[in-house]
Amino acid sequence: MSNPVSDEATAHWPAPTVDGPVSATVSLPGSKSLTNRYLVLAALADEPSRLRAPLRSRDTLLMAQAMRGLGTGVEDAGATGAFGADWMVTPGELRGPAMIDVGLAGTVMRFVPPVAALATGDIAFDGDPHARVRPMGPIISALRGLGVTVVESDEGRLPFVVRGSGSVRGGTLEIDASASSQFVSALLLAGARFEEGLTLRHVGGPVPSEPHITMTVEALRDVGVVVDDSEPDVWRVEPGRVGGLDVMVEPDLSNAAPFLAAAVVAGGEITVPAWPQYTTQAGDHLRDLFDSMGADVSLHRDGLTVRGTGELYGLDADLSAAGELTPTVAALAALAETPSHLRGIAHLRGHETDRLKALATEINRLGGDVTETEDGLIIRPARLHGGVFHSYADHRMATAGAVIGLKVPGVSVENIGTTAKTLPEFTQLWERMLTPQDGPGRR
Template identity: 90%
Template sequence: MSTPVSDEATAPWPAPTVNGPISATVSLPGSKSLTNRYLVLAALADEPSRLRAPLRSRDTLLMASAVRSLGTVLDDATATGAFGADWLITPGELRGPASIDVGLAGTVMRFVPPIAALANGDIAFDGDPHARVRPMGPIIEALRGLGITVDDNGGGRLPFTVRGTGSVRGGTLEIDASASSQFVSALLLAGARFEEGLTLRHVGGQVPSEPHVTMTVEALRDVGVVIDDSEPDVWRVEPGRVGGLDVMVEPDLSNAAPFLAAAVLAGGQVTVPGWPQYTTQAGDHLRDLLDQMGADVSLDRDGLTVRSTGELYGLDADLRAAGELTPTIAALAALAETPSHLRGIAHLRGHETDRLAALATELNQLGGNVTETEDGLIIKPAKLHGGVFHSYADHRMATAGAVIGLKVAGVSVENIGTTAKTLPEFTQLWERMLTASDGPERR
């Protein structure tokens, strides 16, 4: 686990505490995962695209900058909703030289190198200090397996340079994606532009966060790419054109987690409008998880509503398909009346930080009873107290600290600004939820 990263210019954020039920509607901006997939496909398309109400956060702005650096034109169009203007995207000839700043965004560091392989010229990649310890070997080796030169000084991590030649032959490739589903998505997104297409076979343990691969497959079909995923762990992408997009970006369901958790903890209700009846987003697992923990969850034309009396129970859950929800679920579990066992999430050790170690450390230093296992956490009831909850420059750790602070007085979150990675207005939305006209007594 990396050490906590302090923002010396910003004092720890005092997490608001509530003493009574809340009642609020929280509208959220678009999905990061969908926005970044659409940006990649728009850059590879044969015609212009329009993304309606895309997310503008650090991760998506880094992706926008990356595709711009490779020759794509992005223009802001007339605003259509509460979260800013559409993006009009005109693809251009992919070319270098270019330098790509990936920040700490897994989608940028993994989705863009296969595009860089299609460019003419050298494309250099680097990012935040912790990005240099995130797993990159499978993508680097996959590109080499496709005949692409990648200079990484033998480290298999950032920084590295892709020496693009303007085309990739493609063909059949094996990859171990047991550390991240993003390795699969990265290659599938570019596969139709390879001369022979791509047959990708996963070899290794179970692919985590499989809904994200399904999301990629459906996004490809939306732009006319022919892809066969009928055989488990094998994907066949036919070579061919990539069509343009005109799409409304769904709200980010994983970013809804802390707001819906607030209803579970405080009692009352929170509604997130625009929740799709069908979605490939992993955040949709919240419906079942919060139900297991004692909430009443309903989905109708108004959106997803979570109601609770404030009773909160632990759960035994395999979160492999929705690992990004773990920090919020762990925060709830630490305040529950019964124990919890969160499993199937060993891959979280390679995210923005080692999330399992970070959660155990931060919850325990507030008085919690959390034990790490090989692939998860065991969380037992304990009386928590105030203190500084470190974020480790991880947006989901920061929001987990805010959740804990709702019921534990004196909790401050270090570097709450890291939430800008996927939700730039988190603190404003949080305060707005808690100060709704029929909201709770604050203390």
């Protein structure tokens, strides 16, 4: 596993510890997953789009810059709201040469190459050092199967160059997406612009994080693309126009996880407003997960409220559909009264870091009792103590450390700034949530 110290060393952040119940309403910016899907579709559309209340984080700014690099206009529009202005996206002729910085964003490194294949010219891709170990082979192989030339420096990894010819034949393609649902979404997003459309068949083990594929399919239908997903592990995208968008981006439900977890840990209640009644976001699984761990969870007109009951139980959960929630759930499990078994998440070894190894290492560093399994973690009750919780340049590792710090004095999170990947305002929102209104607060 990579060295836990980030490339941009920052001072350790002392995680606040709470003395009593919390009570707050935490408004969150838009979904990273939706913002980046909308940016790609807007770039492929045949008319301008308006993205209302998009997330502005490192990952989405990298995606916006990638679209600009390929010839798409992405500009601020309208009055600036709580989290920034809307984005007006104006499609342009896709062209190179261009250099795409993917950072550490899976959506950028996987969604943009099929778009680059539709451009004319060489489009080079590279990113952070950690990005160079993330799997890219299925996308590279898929593009070659569609007749696209890809030049690699390291087989199946960044950096590489897509030599776009201005069009992609399309047709039928098989892919092994067992390492990431993003491989499926990447090809589906561009499929309507392929000359023959795309019939994509997954061959291999179960596809993780399937709600993200459902999110992609619904986003495609929102812009008028015809998608048939009636057969398991097969998706058919008809060739045709891609319409423009005028869409309000839902709040990021996965980013809500650590804030809602604060109520589970400390007692009291946290409300996240504007929680959708129906959503394809994997973060909606928090409702069932936190309920299983002893919290009182209610979805109402004003949002989602989680109330702590004073009890925190472990759970046996298959998180294959919502692997991104694992760091928060693991942090809670480390504080629980009973053991937990988190399963179905082997694919997390290929995320920003090997999240399973990182979680086991950091929780055990604080006195925990965590064992890695082939596809998950077994977490047993243990008395934790303070210490440094390394982030591995992984935003969700950093927020997991913050959750543990609520109950364990003396925890400091290394490189808390990595939360800017999806939530630049994390520390401000966290401090504000814990600022007491009445009674005891944080120390």
